[in-house]
Amino acid sequence: MSKITPLPDRITIEPKTTATACVIWLHGLGDSGAGFAPVVPLLNLPQDHSIRFVFPHAPEQAVTVNNGFVMPAWYDIKNVDLHNRADMDGVLNSEKLVHALINEQIDNGISANHIVLAGFSQGGVVSLFTGLRYEQPLAGIMALSCYLPTKNQLPSRLSDANKNTPILQNHGEQDNVVPMSAGKMAYDLLKSDGYKTQWQSYPMAHSVIPQQLNDIGIWLSNCLNNS
DSSP states (O other), rough: OOOOOOOOOOEEEEOOOOOOEEEEOOOTTTHHHHHHGGGGGOOOOOTTEEEEEEEEEEOOOEGGTTTEEEEEOOOOOOOOSSSOOOOOHHHHHHHHHHHHHHHHHTTOOOOOGGGEEEETTTHHHHHHHHHOOSOOOOOOEESSSSTTTTTTOOSSOOGGGGGTOEEEEEETOOSSSSHHHHHHHHHHHHTTTTEEEEEEESSSSSSOHHHHHHHHHHHHHHHHOOO
């Protein structure tokens, strides 16, 4: 019998109408779901939208590059070097958490192709990695200010299910935490392999800004209206 992955604690924001779609949005290192929950009104979605937003909290764990300090993290960061940064065991564990969150939505009547995986920084890494490998078509994958954890190559065990899924990749032009070149490397790898990915950079650091959030709202509406 396979082990059941427990659901992470999470903040859920319901629409005014019955939810017919869902965005699962993962935060960055040291943050929590509460860090991104306030962005929902800034997406400028239609008042009658039917999107449920789920903002999970990462588990607490020691982070090597922060002197082993325990904080919310989707995986350990072992090295500041991009190509040796992500602890893959941790990435795979977080992939299981995301699968559990997706399954919760499916059990509640929202099919996978009405679910968007989204994330910022570490959360973006996990959302992108998970979405590329997920075995059912998703509505979209959003990867903000992040990179691929598999260095300069695409992950193993890619699923054809999401080969045509819309992917949005955003990055700050003054990002001094995750260099924009890392995000662009991931974009180039995906584009060259035929993925339907869209790149947009913004004049910002390792953050999000209002214009970007408005653009994300338009992208989300398009993804979910076409799913």
